[in-house]
């Protein structure tokens with residue numbers, strides 16, 4: 001961060017400039033907002049509560065080790081669209097910019113407000129990166145989801161089920177993760193559709209030359225094996241709750257996402 005001081009007015013100006021970079025007619029479903037949300041999550045989701053490292057503080061995805069983690073394929077797109085915002089507001093750290101942009105993306109797509117605060121710093125070198133392989137693998141099942149979210153990051157089962165509901169927006173890309181397609185018919189609208197689709201569609205394994213994933217009857221929508229795991233206990237009761245109660249999903253998501261982007265973030269008299 002430069003010596004220039006942050007202030008509420010300045011953050012507002014950053015938010016406005018972030019919103020300007022989202023619309024893009026010929027990209028995916030017309031918006032960079034989903035991939036920017038994914039950047040905020042992957043910047044944060046490396047946190048290890050046992051080793052007390054990883055997480056959004058440091059913006060270590062600027063360095064090769066983390067940028068080239070196969071789980072982060074495609075996130076160069078999100079980092080690149082935010083570059084003009086960084087150039088216009090050089091005082092903000094990348095770590096703050098990426099997490100703020102994720103929150104702005106959620107709100108911009110009709111989701112809840114997140115009580116984001118600033119104060120993250122950019123760590124200086126490649127050696128600050130967490131090891132590769134900490135982000136979840138969509139091809140695995142329930143035990144893996146519990147290992148990553150509950151044992152390693154420190155979320156409850158309910159918070160975990162809530163966070164994965166972000167798959168209501170965006171899509172999988174064959175050339176990034178190998179998986180293909182969107183989870184809902186409204187991939188730029190933040191809602192509780194993910195849970196509704198998960199519960200009420202009939203999902204069968206897609207027959208194709210690609211990683212194991214599930215498709216609905218029309219073959220338009222998809223679910224990852226980790227998404228399907230949410231239909232089992234201990235997650236299922238929360239899928240049912242959030243499918244029925246959108247406001248509850250929004251309230252819980254707002255709190256869980258704030259916790260996610262603050263994992264491992266040092267309190268420094270933040271704004």
Ligand code: HEM
Nearest residue numbers: 034035038041136137138163166170171172173176177226
């Ligand atoms: C078990 C946990 C999770 C797994 C295995 C997982 C896996 C994936 C995969 C494979 C993709 C497709 C990437 C691509 O091909 O471009 C994806 C996309 C996405 N994920 Fe997750 N994810 C998980 C949890 C989350 C969480 C907690 C969030 C946010 C709170 C999130 C937000 C997103 C978004 C917004 C996209 C769409 C990105 C785009 O449209 O480019 N995911 N996820």
